[in-house]
Amino acid sequence: MTDDVSPVVRVVDDDVFFLEAVSRLLRAAGYKVRSFPGADQFLRELTDTPGCVVADLQMPGLSGLGLQDALRRAEYMLPVVFLSGKGDIPTTVLAMRDGAEDFLTKQAPKEKLLAAVDRALAHDHRLRADRARLDGLRARFRSLTPREREVLSHVVQGRLNKQIAADLGIHERTVKLHRTAITKKVRVQSVAELTRLVQEAGAFENRSPDLP
Amino acid sequence: MNWMEVTWPMIAAACLTLGVINLGIGMAQPPRAARLLFFLSCASAALFAGQELTLMRVERVAEVWPLLRWMDVTCGVIVVSIAAFIWVFFRTGNRWLGLAVPGLYAAALVFDFLPGSQLTYRSITGIRTVETFGGATYNVVEGVPNPWNALAYLSAVTLLVFVVDASVRLWRRGEHRRAAVVGGAATLTTLLASVHSALVDAGLVRTPYLISWAYLTLLVAMGAELNADVSRAAKLAGRLLETERQVQLAGEAGSVGLWTWDVVRDEVWATSKARSLFGLPDSGTLSLAHFVNALHQDSRVPFRDAITRSLSGEGDYELEFRVQLPEGPIRWIGARGLLERDARGKPVLMRGAVLDLSARRRAEMELQQLRGQLAHAGRVSMMGQLASALAHELTQPLGAILRNAEAAELFLAREPPDLDELRAILVDIRNDDQRAGEVIVRLRAMLKRRPIDPRALRVSELLASVVALTRGDAAARHITLESKIAAGVPAVSGDRVHLQQVLLNLVLNAMDATEGAPTQRRHVSLLARRNGAQTVEVAVSDGGLGIAPEKLGQVFEPFFTTKENGLGIGLPISRTIIEAHGGHIWAENNSEGGATFRFTLPVAEEEAA
Numbered sequence: 015m016t017d018d019v020s021p022v023v024r025v026v027d028d029d030v031f032f033l034e035a036v037s038r039l040l041r042a043a044g045y046k047v048r049s050f051p052g053a054d055q056f057l058r059e060l061t062d063t064p065g066c067v068v069a070d071l072q073m074p075g076l077s078g079l080g081l082q083d084a085l086r087r088a089e090y091m092l093p094v095v096f097l098s099g100k101g102d103i104p105t106t107v108l109a110m111r112d113g114a115e116d117f118l119t120k121q122a123p124k125e126k127l128l129a130a131v132d133r134a135l136a137h138d139h140r141l142r143a144d145r146a147r148l149d150g151l152r153a154r155f156r157s158l159t160p161r162e163r164e165v166l167s168h169v170v171q172g173r174l175n176k177q178i179a180a181d182l183g184i185h186e187r188t189v190k191l192h193r194t195a196i197t198k199k200v201r202v203q204s205v206a207e208l209t210r211l212v213q214e215a216g217a218f219e220n221r222s223p224d225l226p
Numbered sequence: 227m228n229w230m231e232v233t234w235p236m237i238a239a240a241c242l243t244l245g246v247i248n249l250g251i252g253m254a255q256p257p258r259a260a261r262l263l264f265f266l267s268c269a270s271a272a273l274f275a276g277q278e279l280t281l282m283r284v285e286r287v288a289e290v291w292p293l294l295r296w297m298d299v300t301c302g303v304i305v306v307s308i309a310a311f312i313w314v315f316f317r318t319g320n321r322w323l324g325l326a327v328p329g330l331y332a333a334a335l336v337f338d339f340l341p342g343s344q345l346t347y348r349s350i351t352g353i354r355t356v357e358t359f360g361g362a363t364y365n366v367v368e369g370v371p372n373p374w375n376a377l378a379y380l381s382a383v384t385l386l387v388f389v390v391d392a393s394v395r396l397w398r399r400g401e402h403r404r405a406a407v408v409g410g411a412a413t414l415t416t417l418l419a420s421v422h423s424a425l426v427d428a429g430l431v432r433t434p435y436l437i438s439w440a441y442l443t444l445l446v447a448m449g450a451e452l453n454a455d456v457s458r459a460a461k462l463a464g465r466l467l468e469t470e471r472q473v474q475l476a477g478e479a480g481s482v483g484l485w486t487w488d489v490v491r492d493e494v495w496a497t498s499k500a501r502s503l504f505g506l507p508d509s510g511t512l513s514l515a516h517f518v519n520a521l522h523q524d525s526r527v528p529f530r531d532a533i534t535r536s537l538s539g540e541g542d543y544e545l546e547f548r549v550q551l552p553e554g555p556i557r558w559i560g561a562r563g564l565l566e567r568d569a570r571g572k573p574v575l576m577r578g579a580v581l582d583l584s585a586r587r588r589a590e591m592e593l594q595q596l597r598g599q600l601a602h603a604g605r606v607s608m609m610g611q612l613a614s615a616l617a618h619e620l621t622q623p624l625g626a627i628l629r630n631a632e633a634a635e636l637f638l639a640r641e642p643p644d645l646d647e648l649r650a651i652l653v654d655i656r657n658d659d660q661r662a663g664e665v666i667v668r669l670r671a672m673l674k675r676r677p678i679d680p681r682a683l684r685v686s687e688l689l690a691s692v693v694a695l696t697r698g699d700a701a702a703r704h705i706t707l708e709s710k711i712a713a714g715v716p717a718v719s720g721d722r723v724h725l726q727q728v729l730l731n732l733v734l735n736a737m738d739a740t741e742g743a744p745t746q747r748r749h750v751s752l753l754a755r756r757n758g759a760q761t762v763e764v765a766v767s768d769g770g771l772g773i774a775p776e777k778l779g780q781v782f783e784p785f786f787t788t789k790e791n792g793l794g795i796g797l798p799i800s801r802t803i804i805e806a807h808g809g810h811i812w813a814e815n816n817s818e819g820g821a822t823f824r825f826t827l828p829v830a831e832e833e834a835a
Contacts, residue, residue: 032623032626032629036629038629038630038647038650039636120621120622120624121621121628
């Protein structure tokens, strides 16, 4: 579902000449590029378009690390490749610990930069695929009726049909019908698989907005 | 034995006793002459008392003449010695009167020694025995008086006048007690003795001569005087002891040791504090050698020199030296001495105070070390900041140029090449290059921002300030740092801060250059000398490996460095500063190894004129 949108590399640097040079290189290398002369503009125009961020670590106003922080708090985190004028170790460590995709000096050779961007894009692609799968899964769970969800919660706890029927005050055969409906809707073959998917989708976690 | 035979010897004994006491005092300390003269008059009076007694016992006329003759001599000695004593003791008197006393008496004595003549009597008619109270008897001589005897009495009267005159003079000078007591007693003695003797001689009174009795007056007065002297001396001694205690106390409170060196006897008196400062025992006699031996061997020569200079004319001295204590530690001592000379200008005493400066010295050295470290740290941090600023400012344009070039390669590789993009790239590369250039220009302006403010500067102070800043560093790195200034180096015209920066840079470079060199080559020396009429040259030499000949010309170029962490900006900045002063800076290799950096500075105008 996201594969048809080509990824965009967002370049963020306060130095417009350097911004233009990097953007130009990435364009020449065949990427779709958007340039932002500051972290603030970038965050204002943040979209969920796939891609990655190439940002200067030292910028006036919102710095590279601040940008990464803001991204992390947003719904979806774009991978960030940092560029720095000087490789000062404490900042590097901080950036990497907070999940920066890569860290390069501004003089790093083109090959390194392009490789880092490729890695970041691949990472983004992978994240997005995972997210799409998860979204589908959740949609499947969302399609269950309240009663089916109720039965499911008992099933994943490993209870027998008879127990479930007694707990819910319904006939055992009705429970069997609900279970058949559930396996069909969620598209699973076994209770084991069902349990795994429930965990993956976080179907019964409180913070999930999809489930009561 | 009657009372007379007891009394006269007692008088003699009293005279002799006081005389000997005065002799003893006179031998021990000044004023010698007065005491010796008084002893002489006492001894004569004692002798005279004996002669008086002999005369009282004389029985044959033949014995009288020689006895009287010698009594006249003794009396003369008494008269003259009293005159001389008063003259010396009072340190005043009429000289002519004083000289007339012995003159007149000598003239009178001539008649005692002319053949067939005697001063008192022209002829002796007999000897009469007189009985007095207590049943005692004595003999008196009867005869025809000799008119020339008047000469002797004239001498006595002259003495009287002389003594009165001298006493009045002394009184006027303010020494009332001595004038009244000693002057009065001498006057009374002379008066009593003369009047009574004259009456005896004239035969008007038939008693023995009582000159020795009269002399008792003077004896009592001198005894009282001596008593006053003794009690005063006792009081002084007490006060002296008190003062000495106070001095000790003051010395200990201020950690000051006091000493006095008797130059002639080579004996040193020293307070216990002074002894302990030198690590010497608390008691026992000391000579100067004890102190010299206690010194650290490096301090012995300067110490001896200071003493010699002081003795040979300079007098007072001030000196710092080190004492090597037996337990190991070295103590810094500050000493100050004063020389005392006798009347002929010969050195007699040297007094002084010594103070323990070790703590102060240590603090100074620590401070210096700290200062050195600070300077070093400051330099490192300045370089670090500069490097950081430079790196950051330059990465932007350089990074942009790189990216543009890389992009250009990709655009060129396309078929057909994207010429519009390539043109845009070239424009940007040019702009970026200009930007990088501007960064360098700005940096240079920043380094030169402080304007040069040339003033007359003492080269010695300049060198000393840099040596002070680097000494700690040098000591920590076991590098010998020395600074020499040739004779007659004038003040230069320059900016102290800038020149300090240049020298500091050269010295620290030189110290870095000796890093890893063997100990005997780990030295850095500063030398300033005059180089022509208008120029002073300062050289900083090291014992390191020197500079590769092909690189000698490059060392002043920006960013040239041989050090792992070097920036290569110290020497270019130094050159900028020296050239702004109107001087030159250059580097050369020493023939014996190592390198020397030299720079010249103009002589300050007032000096050159």
